Amino acid sequence: MNLVLDELTAASPEAGNACSLENYLTLPDHTMDARIAAARAKLGTTTLLLGHHYQRDEVIRFADFTGDSYKLSEAASQTDAKYIVFCGVHFMAESADVLGHDGQQVILPDLNAGCSMADMAEISQVEACWEAIERLGLADETIPLTYMNSTAAIKAFCGEHGGLVCTSSNARRAFEWAFARGKRILFLPDQHLGRNTGYAMGIPLDEMAVWDPWGLQGGQSKDKLAASRILLWKGHCSVHQRFLPSHVDQVRAKYPGIQVIVHPECRWEVCQKADALGSTERLIALVEQAPEGSMFAVGTEIHLVNRMAKRFAAENKRIITLDDTGCLCTTMYRISPQHLAWVLENLVEGRVVNRIQVRPSVKHWARVALDRMLEA
Ligand code: 13P
Ligand code: SF4
Numbered sequence: 455m456n457l458v459l460d461e462l463t464a465a466s467p468e469a470g471n472a473c474s475l476e477n478y479l480t481l482p483d484h485t486m487d488a489r490i491a492a493a494r495a496k497l498g499t500t501t502l503l504l505g506h507h508y509q510r511d512e513v514i515r516f517a518d519f520t521g522d523s524y525k526l527s528e529a530a531s532q533t534d535a536k537y538i539v540f541c542g543v544h545f546m547a548e549s550a551d552v553l554g555h556d557g558q559q560v561i562l563p564d565l566n567a568g569c570s571m572a573d574m575a576e577i578s579q580v581e582a583c584w585e586a587i588e589r590l591g592l593a594d595e596t597i598p599l600t601y602m603n604s605t606a607a608i609k610a611f612c613g614e615h616g617g618l619v620c621t622s623s624n625a626r627r628a629f630e631w632a633f634a635r636g637k638r639i640l641f642l643p644d645q646h647l648g649r650n651t652g653y654a655m656g657i658p659l660d661e662m663a664v665w666d667p668w669g670l671q672g673g674q675s676k677d678k679l680a681a682s683r684i685l686l687w688k689g690h691c692s693v694h695q696r697f698l699p700s701h702v703d704q705v706r707a708k709y710p711g712i713q714v715i716v717h718p719e720c721r722w723e724v725c726q727k728a729d730a731l732g733s734t735e736r737l738i739a740l741v742e743q744a745p746e747g748s749m750f751a752v753g754t755e756i757h758l759v760n761r762m763a764k765r766f767a768a769e770n771k772r773i774i775t776l777d778d779t780g781c782l783c784t785t786m787y788r789i790s791p792q793h794l795a796w797v798l799e800n801l802v803e804g805r806v807v808n809r810i811q812v813r814p815s816v817k818h819w820a821r822v823a824l825d826r827m828l829e830a
Pocket of ligand 1: 507521522523524603621622623691717719732733734735
């Protein structure tokens with residue numbers, strides 16, 4: 455879990471006075487509902503509660519606004535609320551802090567809610583990669599592009615080196631933006647989203663190279679790097695990488711006519727077999743738009759799949775998970791109703807706990823990279 459404090463984040467100084475979190479953690483979930491609702495009501499429009507689609511039902515039901523990473527970053531950039539309580543993971547809260555106005559404060563209910571994919575690229579490794587690319591004389595023609603699921607320092611690196619940020623809902627547009635300015639993309643940190651996006655644009659797999667941050671010169675020869683149009687950082691999402699092509703074959707054999715829809719963080723082999731790919735928001739929209747009686751196997755985090763199954767059952771649409779062992783994002787799960795009640799009740803008392811703050815020098819270039827995404 456990436457909580458390197460140099461770049462970014464600190465609990466606010468007031469945190470020392472806060473009602474103790476330990477007093478909340480022993481209480482049962484259901485006892486939090488009334489307390490969260492009462493604190494929300496008292497805070498009124500001073501506070502915007504954002505909820506990512508992977509949040510638990512007990513938490514997301516209190517969100518003012520739900521969405522995928524793109525929608526939530528837009529909401530954070532447009533609100534005038536003084537406090538943004540982000541029920542999601544660390545990189546999302548950081549992006550909200552970068553995009554927010556002066557005087558706004560972003561709160562992550564549990565500071566341990568990170569993202570294992572974002573942790574697979576550290577800024578020092580990215581700088582070392584770039585130095586190697588420079589030494590090979592390839593930097594001038596390479597545009598660094600990072601997935602939203604990365605630290606603010608990496609977003610800043612991309613901003614400062616002529617690149618940008620993307621999410622799973624606008625990756626293709628960001629690739630087009632980058633290819634209009636360079637011959638090659640260095641894509642961080644999710645190899646699968648990079649490979650799936652590039653391939654869908656007609657770039658063959660043999661014009662992509664995986665950059666292994668632990669290997670000498672990324673584990674690649676100069677010729678291979680120079681011939682590649684996309685350098686894919688060797689990172690992945692442990693939740694989505696669990697879906698396999700055999701899962702697609704199994705659901706198709708068991709349920710003839712089923713449609714398979716998956717998140718583009720899934721492996722290329724899975725995406726090739728799927729009927730459609732999409733961000734969390736898009737996966738929901740695909741089912742919304744389908745006729746009554748449709749059946750879908752969905753390859754994404756289990757809380758979202760279960761919620762879709764409940765919601766769409768009323769419209770006679772059947773949703774199952776692509777892998778019935780269920781793929782849980784344990785870090786999203788860390789945001790519990792107890793953590794949410796704790797941050798909100800502290801806010802009611804005038805105390806800000808678990809504030810996420812990106813350092814001003816990092817913020818500037820991270821903002822440039824995020825603005826390029828929002829404008830692309
Ligand atoms: P979305 O932007 O599609 O919501 O994805 C975020 C994420 O972390 C998926 O694992
Ligand atoms: Fe990160 Fe994967 Fe969880 Fe998304 S599902 S937040 S990429 S670990």
